[in-house]
Amino acid sequence: MLKKHPLIGYSLFGFVLFLISNRVDELRVFQGASVAIYVIAIASIILLTGYSGQVSLGHGALLAIGGYAAALSRNHWGVPVWLAFCIAVLAAALGGYLLGLAAARLSGPYLAGTTLALAIGLPSIANQFSIFGGEQGLLFDIGKPPASFGESLTQYKWFFWIASLAALISIYWLRNVMNSRYGRSWKSVRSNDVAAELAGINIGRNKVLAFTISAGIAGLAGALLAMSISTVSPGAFPLTLSFSLATGAVLSGVTTLGGVMIGAVTLVAIPEIVGSAVSRFESSDAVANNLPGLLVSALLILTVLFVPNGPVEQLRARREKRAKS
């Protein structure tokens, strides 16, 4: 029943989240919000890379566009929060569209390197024009939670709620897109672009569409990220963010949406686990700062070598093999 009516599944999941959020402390709630944001961002990469076969190492830049667009529209035009998020999506989608136009002609390492260059270059624009607030960045305040929800809804719980709702909606929508004819045409381009072209699929347009949608989703994640830390600045979207997202996508299984939680949770969990392990063992600063990076990188390398399609896909393949024999 859940398969046929996914909406019910999502609503149930949302309800469970609600119950949990009322019972855990603020830090966990904040981390929950981070997970939700990562889910959205990773999903955008899965769409682009897993489905449309285009590598982007610079999604951090697209998140930045979303974040800045939301902050600017709210600060200068005083728009309501939900509209700020919509503007973030549109702005990032526009960026993605332009990038996609260029990217459609590139492939493999050239595309990767170009997006990498963008990820490194874009934040520097913030330092150039004062409207972006330079290194300090801009404030992004979405205001207090509505009084009607009562005292128990803290600021962070409010963030968690907005992020989770956005994540649920995004994933639900993305699943529909991937199962639609667009998703199918991406898949066919991915497996054999010469054949797809012969079958009448306009590859260029497909790739650009994938980039645009992926960017829009990433923009949403960027705006939510800005919300959760109440600021937007170049430092919030460093190169390591783009790398982390790529990592999360690979850990989740880049070809399918199903495992997206795995990557998101891992990205949030590892610094947490390492942090508590380090404080327990009283290691030096050097260890504390670098162990998360070390573990994530090692995990990435091992995953990409031995389970390149992600654990979900691997399990599915094994189940199919067993069913056949």
Place this chain on the structure above:
Amino acid sequence: MIQFFNMLLIGIGAGSIYALMAIAMVLVWRSTRVVNFAQAGMALLSTYIGFELVQKTGNFWIALPLAMILGAVFSSLVEILLIRTLIKHSTSGPVAGIVPIIATLGLLGFIRAIIGFIWGNQDVQIKAPLSQIGFRVGSQTIALSPMNLFVLLTVFGMVIVLGFIFQRTNLGLSLRASAYAPEIAQLAGVRVGAIRTVGWAIAGAAGAAAGLLQTVNGTGALSPDSLEFSLLLTFGFIAAVVGGLESLPGAVLGALVLGLVLAIVQIYISGTLVFIVAFALLLLVLLVRPQGFIGVKAGRRA
């Protein structure tokens, strides 16, 4: 007039360092058909090792070749442990192209973390072995110092030596054949695996030189998150692409062009726009002439 000339020199000086990095990337590409995003990270590690060597021996001129040798060794290890595993487990399908890219990215993060472990996140300093004050021409000081000159000569020398190796020696023929058509090379009796390792070793040495020279050519400061190394990574890649990934002289040309363009931007427009301009240049080249200035157009896709 002098300012223009100086700007040229600055651009060429910066470009020559990117050229070393670009050479390393082209070497790896030509011998393995992989773009090694971890190249800069490996160069960084070699540079730290170079720093230790300078401390221990007190002599930069001993430390430099030693660091290059160690860089070659480390690079070979990476090829043996990581790349061979990659090739053995290579899948077909959608992830195939992405896997090497992500793997080298993972390696980059790994190396950065190791560096942080060993040396902490503080800056270290390597003193330049040559004067960084410009030569005097008549009454003016031009923007070319003995240190700059050394770097330029090193790059020039490397291109000539490597070009010679690739085009005129049996090793070079093995390297090229192994990269273009590994199966045919195997059937011709070339030990493709070992040859690939050699390619990576040479690249490792070039990268080590890039890292060390970049550091002493600039402020001499070194840290795991050196902006300079993001620069090195990006600009090395852009330079390699602009020149055409297939060609060593092309990579150097691309790097010099990049260095010049960036110098112009830095001096006449604004320093912070440097990255975006580099990005725009990259995009321009990729869209207009994807094989780079010197490269030859690739054949049919299928």
Place this chain on the structure above:
Amino acid sequence: MSLIVKGLTVDHGAIRAINDVSFTVEKGKLSAVIGANGAGKSTLLRALSGLNSATAGSAEWSSHNLLHGKPEAHVRKGVSHVSEGKSVVAELTVEENLDLGALWRRNKREATESKSQAIALFPRLGERLSQRADTLSGGERQMLAIGRALMSKPELLLLDEPSLGLAPLVIEQIFQTIRSIVDSMGLTVVLVEQNAMGALKIADTAVVLNLGSVAATGSAAELIADPAVRAAYLGY
């Protein structure tokens, strides 16, 4: 010193490409392996040269186990494989392609001799030594591929569909050249072909593969005369 293949079985994942194939080729003889597309002919050669690994069976040449070891090692034992699709390296020049085959050889003087021999055999190559291989015509590329294989000083030569995609006149030339190589150099040759008639005409013995298994073996003359073979592969 014959090539003795016994019970060779090769799998491609879940598909059995070659099943229990056995045949023998005597030293200095040319054996044709014919069969329809997908019969497993290429896989057979790839297993013999070490590119693919075998699931079961044995293949011995000159007391070397061909199923063990990498292709690079086989070359040093005198096995040369020209894989399908005109296996030349497009980006290298004609001369570099030839030199490639002799890189592993210690004796440089002998290698130079081999190059002269190859050029004598294929004069067209001699005219185009400094041209890039991708500027050659199909027939010339095939000659280059065979020339490259000869540069490795092989005793056993494995040829995979050299006639593919070539004009009839060129095919005739190439087949004649292959026969002359066997006669003058005393090489042992396994010639995989879809062009059954052409192959059988120059061969001493032949093996017919069908869907991965041996359908018939015998001398070339016998098989040309065999009505079943004629109907299936020779078209009359």
